[in-house]
Amino acid sequence: MRFRVSQELRQPFGTEFDLELRQRRLFLDDDAALKDLEGRAVLLRTDRGLLVSVRARAQVLGSCSRCLSPAESAIEIDFQEEFIPVVDPVSGKHITAEESEASFVIDENLMLDLGEPLRQYALMSSPSKPLCRPDCAGLCPTCGANLNEGPCPCPPQSDDRWQALAALNTKDREGR
Ligand SMILES: [Zn+2]
Ligand SMILES: [Zn+2]
Numbered sequence: 194m195r196f197r198v199s200q201e202l203r204q205p206f207g208t209e210f211d212l213e214l215r216q217r218r219l220f221l222d223d224d225a226a227l228k229d230l231e232g233r234a235v236l237l238r239t240d241r242g243l244l245v246s247v248r249a250r251a252q253v254l255g256s257c258s259r260c261l262s263p264a265e266s267a268i269e270i271d272f273q274e275e276f277i278p279v280v281d282p283v284s285g286k287h288i289t290a291e292e293s294e295a296s297f298v299i300d301e302n303l304m305l306d307l308g309e310p311l312r313q314y315a316l317m318s319s320p321s322k323p324l325c326r327p328d329c330a331g332l333c334p335t336c337g338a339n340l341n342e343g344p345c346p347c348p349p350q351s352d353d354r355w356q357a358l359a360a361l362n363t364k365d366r367e368g369r
Pocket of ligand 1 (some may be wrong): 258262324325329331
């Protein structure tokens with residue numbers, strides 16, 4: 194998601210610009226991607242560069258934390274970051290190494306790349322345990338079958354509370 198901001202950087206401080214954001218796919222990391230990103234960015238010319246405020250929504254594509262099938266979660270991405278040009282087109286001032294480490298930069302072609310901050314903030318607002326559906330039955334711990342597709346041949350699993358109770362019962366019996 195790259196935008197040319199040569200005109201924006203030549204405007205006086207305090208000038209605001211609106212950008213429409215629309216991206217069908219944006220890869221986040223090895224096994225996650227954003228789908229149908231839609232939103233707006235407001236660019237404010239500052240004395241150092243552009244202060245970018247982004248408000249967007251998208252679907253995160255990942256894998257279900259219970260059954261590993263594809264899972265989609267709706268997220269909102271909301272952030273504000275200052276982007277500093279490597280070389281200011283008006284003053285010709287070069288960025289210092291310190292500044293380039295601490296902030297996002299606009300490259301020497303005056304292209305502003307929203308891909309990296311979008312990735313970072315999308316990962317932050319992604320659910321840590323995504324589900325393919327709220328009532329996902331998960332995989333059988335014994336045979337690995339996907340229990341959403343129906344029961345597996347293993348004996349039925351009791352839930353943890355019953356297992357704890359059963360263990361107590363066994364202890365009782367052994368104690369006698
Ligand atoms: Zn699932
Ligand atoms: Zn099984």
